[in-house]
Each structure stands twice: as C-alpha cells, then as structure tokens.
Amino acid sequence: MSLELKSGFSFDYENLFGEGKVTAADLKSFEADLKKAHEAMKVMRKTGFVAGHLSKDGEPEKVLFSELPYIEEGHLNSPKSIARLSKLTASVQNRVDAVVSLGIGGSFLGNKVLFDVHCGEFWNSKSKAERDGFPRVYFSGNNIDPRRTTDLIEHINASAKVASCHGEKRPYHVMLLLISKSGGTLDTMSNFMVIYEALKKNPEVEVEVIAVTDPNEKQPTLLKKLATEQKWPTYSVPDGVGGRFTIFCEVGLTLAACIGFDIEAFLAGAKAMDQVCQNDDIWQNPAMLNAALKFIASEKHGRDIEVMMPYGDYLKSVSEWYIQLLAESLGKQFDKQGNEVCYGRTPVVAVGTTDMHAQTQQHQEGKLNKIVQFIRIQKWDVDPVIPDAFPSAPKLSDISGVTMSQALDVALQSNADALASNQRFSAVFNLPELTPYHLGELLYMLAMSIAYEGELANVDAFNQPGVEGYKRIMGPKLQALKNK
C-alpha cells in the first residue's frame, strides 16, 4: 500500500494502515476534521491566516512557509532574491576558504541537512579542487560548548597557517554566516563574539560577516542593527516563517549558495510537493495522509512517539531537523481554545542500520507507543559491490556479491517485517535518489504534514511558548552571574 508520485517519491503505509493498525473506520471517524484541516490549509496558502496562531508577543501573525517554494515576483523567494544568491555563490567560490555557519534551532538544523547531503563527512579534508573551489564548512552556535568553540578557532588558525606555509600570498579567508531570526540568541551570539574576536587577532586570517535575520527596519533586531552599523551584507528570515521552516528561505539558501547546492531544484521539489498536497483526495495527498495516519495512530492507538529512522548516515541530520519540526510544532499544553490537552508525539532520532543494533530492541519489544518512520533511498549514486574478499570464510562469502544498497534495503525490509509481526507500526518515505529535488519534496511534505496535524489536533503548530519558560529564568540568572 503506497502513495506514489509522478517523480517516483512514495509513501509506503502498508504497516500503518489496515486491520490491527489505523483502520478505514478510524479515518472515517475523523472525516469532518480532515475536511476542516484541508480547508484551513487552503486558507493558509491563500492568505497566510491560520486560525488561533499568535506570535510570541501575542499579535496575529501570518504563516507563510507555503509560499517559499514558489520563486515569483513579490514572493519571499523571488527571481531577484535567487539571482542575489547566485551572486553569493560566485563571490564565495574560489575566494572564501572557510564558512562558519552560526545558528541554533531553525537557524542551524536545516543548514546541517543541506551540508550533509551535498558535501558528506569528508568535505573539509578534500582539496580545494576536489571541492570545486567551494569553501570548507563548519558549524557553530548550536551549543555553548567552551571546548568545541576553542577547538574550532584553533583548527581554523592552523588551517590558515598551513595555507600560508603552502605559499598562499593572501590571508585565509573566513566567512562567518551569522544566522538568528530574533537577532540576539545567546548561544549563537556568544559563539560568534568569541570566534570573531579570536580570528580578528590572527593576521593570517581575514574575516567577513554575513548576517541573516528578520529584515524589519522599523523594529530592527539586534543583529540587524549591528549589521547596519558594521556594514555587513544581510539576508532575510522573513516575518511569517518560523525557525523550523527556514530551510526553504535565506537561512538554508545562503548556506546552499556557499556550497554550490542546487537551490532551484530543491525549491522545485518543494513546489511539486506543495501542488500534490493541494489534492482534496487524501489518498493522493501525502501530507494529509501522513498527518491523518500519525494523528490517529497517536490518539486512538497510543503511538505517541515517532522514531525518524533514515537508512543512511548523511540523513541523520534530516532526522535531527525533524525533531524540532515535530517537537516545537505539536508539543503543546493547550489547544486553540485554551483547554489543556498536552498533545504531541515525542520525536526520536535513529539511523538505519546503526540503531538496529541499539534502539531496535525497544522498538520491537518495548511499550506499544511508537511509530517507526523509515526513509529509504532507492538508487544510490555510488554503490560498491561487497566483494568475496575471503572465500575461505563462508560466513563472509554469504554476504558478498550484492551491492551495499541492496544489503541496506534488505536490512530495512527485515526490520519493517519484524516490527509488523509484533503489532508495531511503521511507514516508509521512498526517495528515488538523494537529489536536491527529492530532498525538497521530502522536507516540504513533512512541513506540510505538521501543519495538517496542528489542525487535526486543534493546536497552534506555529508557536513555541514552551521554550520561553527556561529563557525567562536564564536571562536574570546570567545577569546575576555578571553582577557578582
């Protein structure tokens, strides 16, 4: 049982729907809610209005993520903004040696996905020619870890030294891509200041800063003010695009531009997915179907943990990106009318096959409270055959002669079958290949699915009041520390 799109992307829900799982009768009982949710999505697309959504300051706020895939005049991504990103690519390639992407939450997670998928683990150890002139990439600001930040500075300084020893006549050029929608997030800004000051002191390093923040000029963010003062170029995290949707705007796209990732193909995938998700027929609308099955699995069958388990190392960051999307969007104490509901599925990061040797015991035999969501790549662009390197060892000979992706697929299928044989729910998102287009499809489908589920659960999927709790305590605590 699977919903397959023309692009080849498919959602296989065989192990989530049917007898003993979410049933047709379950779906029928939510028919009116589903219709309402679908209508709400139409209004959101057309006007940006989502009933019950208020900003952090309690003001009505538009929800505009569904506009991002459409590169059009007057849109958040316009032909002009995309052309400016192409210029950024041209200016970075063969000029900038290293980019440090500084941000946390939505200002980090999507960028990490794009980097991992496009560059892979060993990017920074490749030669400049192997990187096609694109810079090395580092991440910072996604924690306040003294050791790692110090290590990063030392590493960059050491790379600058190596470059100068190899006869580079110019300083090592580092671009700090400083990303914060609110413009003052402690984790991001503290790392930025430490790194900026340290690198500035090194004559072998030249530092350049690009700021990505809320563009509002009437009430500029701290970062916006700083950028104006310091004459740093700025890019936008537009109003109406919450952190967890920013991979489709200049937060993700500036990093994409710096590594030569195909922005237009990525947005084209998201756009195609948005169009499919306008289908009124739930069996043809992957976001509506995914949201409905997961919502019902949670509400009626107690499956309120979602394990996001891509099969592939470089997709682990997709799972981490999804954590924020699911947790911040749906983990809500109150519904839209203020009644206490304490809704939400708890997200869990897993990777296949890695976690088949760690988490699977719990998935297979632990509490019946999980849905395991697999992500599968159908065709890998490289796929070594496992050789019969030691014919005298029959156990090793047995696993030889197939490609690594075939073995990976067997592992996934076996895991899904075993789970299904013990009343465990799972589903698979199949990507024909790991391209920017299909990645755009997948991530956008997940974003839209969350928007549907917010409506089904009657919670505001676009705020995150719960994260203010610790922030209210942390601010004065830091102040008190300073005054000591």
Ligand SMILES: O=P(O)(O)OC[C@H]1O[C@H](O)[C@H](O)[C@@H](O)[C@@H]1O
């Ligand atoms: O981009 P920033 O304003 O720095 O925010 C970064 C992150 O911090 C907050 O705590 C929010 O919970 C996240 O939704 C947000 O993505």
